[in-house]
Structure formats: structure tokens, C-alpha cells
Amino acid sequence: MHAPLDNGGRGSLRGTRLLVGYGVVTVFLAVAASVSIKIGSDRDHPPAIAGLYSATPTACFDSSFELTQSGQFVDLDGTGPVEGKLRLRDGRLKGEVTCRDGGSTDVDLALDQGGDNTVFSGTVLDQSVTLAFTAALPEAGKAPAKKRSAEETFGRLMLAIAAVILAARLAGAVLATVGQPRVMGEIIAGILLGPTLLGAVAPDVKDYLFPADIIPLLSAAASIGLAFYLFLVGMELDPTAIRQRATQAAFISNTSVAFPMALGLLVAVPTYELLAPDADYLPFALFMGVAMSITAFPVLARILVERRMLRRPVGALAMAGAAIDDVTAWGLLALATAVAGAGSGVDALVVVGLAGAFTAAMIVGGRPILRRLSTAYDELGYVPPLWVAGIFVSILLAAYTAQEIGIAPIFGAFIVGLIMPRHAGLTEDMSRRLEDFVVTVLLPLFFVVTGLKVHVGSLDRWQLWVLALILFVVAVVGKWVGAMLAARYGGFSWRDSSALGALMNTRGLTELIVLNIGLDLGLISTALFTMLVLMAIVTTFMAGPALRLLDPRGELSEPPEEAFRRAVGERETAEAAPERSILVAPQDDRNIDALLALAEPLARSQPPRELVVVRLLRPVALSTGLVTEDRQLRQTVEELDQRRELLLGRGVQTRVAAFTSADQGADLLRLASEPTIDLILMNGRRPLLGEGVPGGEVGVVLA
Template sequence: MTAQQTTALLAGLAVLVILARVLGALARRLGQPAVIGEVLAGIALGPTLFHGAVSDALFPDDIRPLLSALAAVGIAVFMFIIGLEWDATLIRGIGSLAATVSFSSILLPFGLGAALALYLLDEHAAADRTAFMLFMGIAMSITAFPVLARILTDRGMSRSPLGVVALACASIDDVLAWSLLAAVVAISGSAGPEEWRILLAVPYLLGMFFVVRPLLRRFADRRTGLRLTPSVLAAVLAGLLLSAAATEWLGLHYIFGAFLFGVILPRSGTAQLREDVHDRLGQMSGTLLLPVFFLVAGLKVDLSGLDASGLGDLGLILAVAIGGKFAGAFAAARLNRMPVRESTALATLMNTRGLTELIVLNVGLQLGILGQDLYSLMVVMAVVTTAMAGPLLNWVLGRPDRTDGPGSPAPRATEAAPAPGRGTGPAV
């Protein structure tokens, strides 16, 4: 790097961090998740406003590959933390209800999204029609577990019956959605001429669960009160990066490897370690690396040329995304005899998409499944469906009292509320 490039990169990052922080704080003051303000910060620096003059001045073309590299690291860390938060014990005792709501809230929007893809093909041609239809179905089916957990914690609902059900449904949604996305990535042939490598994904998965996981479990059992020392931090970082690199080499996306490494880390006896991971990795990722990702995502969003046809497509996308997810979750909840009010609130929560949706959309853009115009419309959908959750919940349930009950202490990571409630950066 030249001195000029280094200066431009460091100065631009400083502006980005401050802008993301300010808009994120403003979003919270307006009762919205911080991710709304941070995404808008990325879009504001992109070509939508002033034809990209701001982004061209702050981030010249020769440093944008460096931004993409930082964004990739940030997303790998974020996905690792999401995997670390996933806890199968959430569905204990409510497995039938959670599974029914999760499957219904994925299958209906998935089917509607695939049908919408057939209509969108006329204006948004795709090289692989099957991959495009499957991808649109997945994009409509996403629920953002971290932002949902943060909303519940901010409202004091993390240990309420409704909150526990919502967290369980979102956790199942996460696993199903990432599995479906992995299948689409494999179908798209992203590995190029080395497609045979995808066959190694199954032995890799088995090795992670039945070889690496027991070894990590044995290591944790031998050390009581395991803390995040520099050596342990180095091992965690190396593990998640190597796992991410492995799935990228296999022809899957690196996000799956990072997520998988978080899933296989031991849960029992490592509460302090996981809290330290959130505090250290989470804050660095949320303060610096994720805003870089929002910028990289925002640089690809261009709404300056949005016309009547584009608005019509956006209306259809919003109708399918919101209606499909809401109807699927609401119908399943009612079939399980959940009261109408709680069913409505649960369906509203399942519609939150947040950063998880942006990650999925960027995968689609990188693979050439989405074009820039459709990508821009889908980003708007992600912002709208996340922003509407808070006001709708206030309308359905009333304003939050921020307590789970009289004298209830703050939720711990080992209880029903997972780590996003701590307020660290990746809870978006």
C-alpha cells in the first residue's frame, strides 16, 4: 500500500465508525435496533445519494478491495458468534410448538418467494433459474436470531413464555435457513471446475462433530473456569478462520465454516469463556468490522434510478416477505392453540431479518444469483421488515416495562436469553 492509500483507508474508516455509531445510537433512541442506523450509514455513503460522490471521496477504488477483506473477517466473526449462541436446549419442552412454527414460517414464504422469482425473471434475468428461485425462497424465509433476541431483551421478554418460544423458533429457523442456503450455494456451482470438492462437505461436517467437538469437550473438561486468555483467544480465532477457509475451499461459502465452528464449541462449563468471547470479539467486530460490512453492502445499493416498475417490484417483495412469514408463523401458532395476541406477536418477531438477511443477500450477489437492482430492493426489504418489528410489537403488546417480572434479574447467557442481550456489537 502507498502512503496515500493508507491515509485514505484510515481516515475513511474513522468517518465510517463515527457515522455508524451516531446513526446506530439515533436508531436506538427512536426505538429501533442499532442495525437500522448502521445499514443506513452504509447506504448513505453509497451511490444512492449524490451519485456516489461521498464514497468516491472517502473510499477510492484502489482501497475498496481492502474494505471487502475487512468485511469478510467481520462476517466470519459474526457468524462464529451466532453459532456460539445457538443452543439446542432452547427447544426443550416446546420442541413440537417451535418446530411447527419454524417449519411453517419457512415453508410458506419459501414457496411464495420461489413463485415470485418466476415473475421477477422477466425483468431480472438470472443465468441459473433454479438457483434463483431457490435463493429468493430462502431470502424470504430468513429470521434474524440476534436482532430478535435483542428486541426481546430490550422489552424484558427474554424469559417470558412468548420470548422463549420466539427464541426457540428463531434458532430452528437459523439452522434450516443456513442449511438451505448451503444447498443453493452447492447447486450454483460456485466452486467452478473444482466442483468435486463439494463431495467432501459431508465428511468435513462429520469430522467437525464427531472428532473436533469431542476433542474440544475434553480440553474444556480438564480446565475448570476456562477464561479467554491470549492463547485461548488465538486458538479460537485460528479455529474459526480455518473452518471458514475450509468451507470456502469446499465450494461452500466461508460463513458456513465460521458458523459451524461456533456450533461445535462446548456449552457446559464454558459460560465465562463464551461471555469473554462476546465482550472481546463482539465489541471489536460490532464497532469496526461490521460497519465496514455495512459500507461494502451499501456501496452496492443504488436506489437513485428507482422508477414505477421498481416500486412495483418492491411492493411485491415486501408483500411476499411480510405476508408469507407472518401468515406461516401465525397459522402454526394458532394450530398449537396459542392465543391470538401472542400468535400475532410471535409472527411479528419472526419477520425480523436484520444483518442475517444482508449476509444472505451478499452471498447471492457474490454468486451472481442476484443483480444489483434486485439486490438493492431486497436490502430495502431487510431494513423495512426489521424496522417494523418494534412499532408492531408496541401495538400488539403495549409498551415494554423492561422487566420479566417483579424482581427479575437480568438474563444470563446460560438461561433462556442468549448472548445478544448483552448489548455487544454483533447483536444486530
């Protein structure tokens, strides 16, 4: 058995020890914030110069071209070979430009004016040149000159949605085969459908699938999906699990937020000068801190379920800590958006106060109203349609209210999920109504909208890749090391502490939501957005391999034998079971009775044998889905119990069990290797071509 805690002689995490820990964390965060604000407030972000320009015709320049900008880094694009990689520092635009004749020359132009009257002047190839701003760059999503009919627009929207769903499903299935969460495959699919791959390889196909006038429609649908998704996330947070481990979970969670946030505030100082858009330092730094401190609760939950870690101390604590992290993250995001949208410090305080009042009103006033849902559900056995409509309207109105206050709209939807009554049947009913459509249809739209904003090609200088690496290291050190040190301080072994840090370092979808809000608010540039998206993806991919490296023997996971014994522990009969057993492992519900019909006469033979019926369920292919998974397990157990009672009535000793398994073949092989098992009965099918050994779980067991 796995020891629940390795205190290492340190004692429990309470009293003075807990206060000292919080004191150290608070001081570290306060010092980092003070240093960041003091130094950063004196720094200036690069002036905004992106746009279309006219130029004095020279031997090098055309008469017109465009400048695109990511902080100090500027790209010049003209007709033909004219292009350049420039850098804007200290009021001068310097770099190398490829001229019309294919040759290259150095450029050093002075910024004379800014804003809509931006003018650069200088000498190029011994000729005087002046660059004058003429117009802003075209905005993404601008409608085409020829307006589509409503029917044509609808058709193109349906085509775009179909392409997104297909790509998301395929990529999710591929990533699942290598042990990664399906949602990460869907995120990758969204990015590959954007400029990063499809736009680079087949730009005409990308423009046809996602024309400029369809992107705003996709974005609107994605925003609706995010609101309902955050409602599901809030509804699946279990306060009971948090209360059971409140002290340790809160300390580890708070440390794993404060430590990376402090590092994010510090790294914001040089990043602000290099890559910040036209934004004030304080909201930029606060956003960088929030971006570094995120843990993706839904993705982490899927990892813990698939690895059967929830019944181990590390997994249970990671789940509780991530739940607290999630609530903290949305609160910090609300603060960051309030500061970004406010015109002054007083305005920011007003927005924060209104956000607090809104949250309190939802808890005090909204929760008692929603609590009546439990009574209605108990009386009717389902949620009345009028109540369902009322909940949906509440989600939308809460999102609207949050937006009007000046914070992220999804915060309102998340709060509605948090105050939903924790009634198993009610939660299942609401999840069943929403999960499939929201997670399968609407959420992938958010991934492709994100992917259309990711421009890996914009990281076209070595300095940008170095900065991307620095941000990645800061994110990993802050989150992983912060959680690891907090867990070690709380009494865990170094191995368990490091595993907990690897889990808390999972950012996934939650990080993408935060980054999109930062980009929409103008707090980060496209290049910085791309860097942070890559950081979010890589840190999430790291979790699985890191756990396998730290725990190669799977001691942090519940082995299938133990899961089986736990599942059947409450169903033991008073009669002594036969010494030998037959393992019946149906791969689907259709073949259970056929397998039992074969197994029953074998069990009656001499010597008699016990039937052990095990149904392994694959994890739900949803980024939330915990409620759905619990419902499926209960339904499966109820069906197996009915068959068990029939067999017991006919004198056949039977035990049944059902549990989740991400690798059914390997788990069945371990169960079949038990010394009391004489025979395993399971269904399968031969390959479509040839006469080879059946594939899938049957092939694993036979091999």
C-alpha cells in the first residue's frame, strides 16, 4: 500500500508551521510585486507604429508598404522582394531591408511623430527617405466587399463548423493513442487550421474555410460555448473534496499561484519593453502574473481519472488544489480585467468592489433560489423545462452583468456553476443536457478562433525564441517548483511533491481562455500571445511523461487489482467462494448475456468456480465529463448487480465490478494474471482483412 504521507519528521501542516509558510509566501509575492511595479512603472512600452505607409520612392523602397509590429520587433512588407526585419528602440527604427533589386541594406530611421501622424525620416542608400502613416492595418474579420446573402453566410458557417469538429475529433483521437488528453488534440487541431500550418501550406483553403466575415460568427458561437463550459466547470467543483483537505490543499494551491505570479510580475519588466502593446504597465504585469499561475482544473481532472490517481493522496490533493486554483484564477482574472478596463486607480477599485458585490449577491440571493431545484428534482425525477430555461437565462445574464461591471463575462457563468446545488441527480441531468453539444461542437470553435490568432511565423527572430524559452522556464519553475516546495513543506516525500508539481503545472484550456482575454483587451501582442500559447501546450503535454518518469511503477495510481477489490468489496456473500475463478470481461453491453451463458456451465463444472464479471469503461472523451463518468459507472454497476442476483439465485457464486480504465487491455491482463483465475472469457472481433489474431483488448490479452 502507498503511504498516505511522508512527514519526514517535519510534523503536520498546521498552527505556527502553517503561518510561517504563508508568511514566507506572502513576503515573497509582496517583494516581487513591489520590485516589479517600482522598476516597471518607469519603463515605456514601444510606441504603436503598425499600419500602411507611403514612402518617398528610392532605389530601395516602393512608394507604399506595411509595417507589422510586436513590441520592439517590426516587419516591413512591400511588393516583390521588398521586406525587412527591423527593431524600434529609443525612437529609432533600425535593421536590414531587402530592396527592390534583391540587394540588402541597413536602415536607420528616426521617429519624428507618433500615433496617426507617425513619420519616420532618414537616409537609405544615400537617398533621403520619409515614411508617412496612411492607414491602419485591416482588422481580422472585416466583411468582404461583396456581401453574402443570409443563406450563403449560413452555409459557409456550417462548412467551417463541420471542418472544425472533424479536425478536432481526429486530432483528439490521435493524441489519445499516445496517452495525452483528447482536449489537447483538439487544441492542436485549432492551431493547425490557422496560419501556423494550413495558412502556410494552403492559404487559399484556409481562407475559403474561414473567410473574414465568418470568423466573427465563429467567435460569437465560441464565446457562448465558453460561458456554458465555465458553468459546467463551476458545477463540477466539489466543495466536499476541498473541505476534506482544506489546509494542505489551500496552502499548496495558494503557493502554486503566488510563486509563479511573483515570477511573472518580475519577468514582466523586461518583457514590457520588448513586446508590450500600447498598454499601461500595471495591467500588463498583473496579466503576466495571472498567465504564469494558471492550472487547468478540467484537464488535470481527466489526467487523474485516466491514471486512477484520485484515490491516492497525491491525486486527491492535486484535485482539491486545482479546484482552489481554478476559483483563484478566475478571481485574479476578474481583477486583471478590472484594472485593464479602468481609467484610473479609483475606477479599478470601483470595478473590483462591484465584482465582489456581484459575487456576494449571487451567493446570498441566487443560491437559495437554485436550491429549490433540488426539491423539484426529488419530486419529479427530472429538471422541469421551465427551470432548465431559467438556468440557461441565468448563465447568460450573469455573463452580461460581469461584462457590464468591467470583468470577463465568463466569470459570471462560472459563478452560476459554483452556486448550483450539489445534488447528484440534478448535476447529472444538467451535465447531460449540455456536455455533448458544448464540448463537442462549441468548444472546438474556441480552439480554432484561438488558432487563427496564433502566428508561429511571427517568431522570426532568435531573440523572440530566446524570450519564448525564458517565459517557458519561468512558467515551469514557478508552478512546478512552487507546488513541489509547498508539498514538501507540508510533509510529502520529494517524489510525491515533484509529482504534485508536475500535475499543477498543467495549464491547457484554462490558460488559452485567459490568453484570449488578454489579447482582446490589448494587454499582449500577437507574438507574446503565440509564445504563451506554446507554453500552455508544452506544459500540459509534460504532465504525462513527467509522471511516468517520476513514478515508473505506478505507485501513485490505483492498480486494477486494487480497484477491482474495492469495487466488489461491498458485494461479498456470506457463503464461502470457490477457490478458483473464471474472469468474464465483456467489451460492450451487447455481449454480457452471451458471455455469461457460456460461463455459467463452466462455473458449475467440477470443481465449481466463481464467476468474476468485470466491466471496464473507457474514460469519457470530454474535457469535463466527471459527472457523466460517475453516472455511467453507477448504471453499469446496477445492471451487473441485477445479473449477479440472478446467478446467485441459480447457485452460481458471482462477483461483479466496474471501474474506469484508460488501458483496458493491460488492466485485463493484470487481472487475468491473478493466481485464482483459471479462464478468461471476453468478446472481440477479427481484423477486417486477413485471418490474424483479433486486435484491441483481446489481442493484448492473447499476446
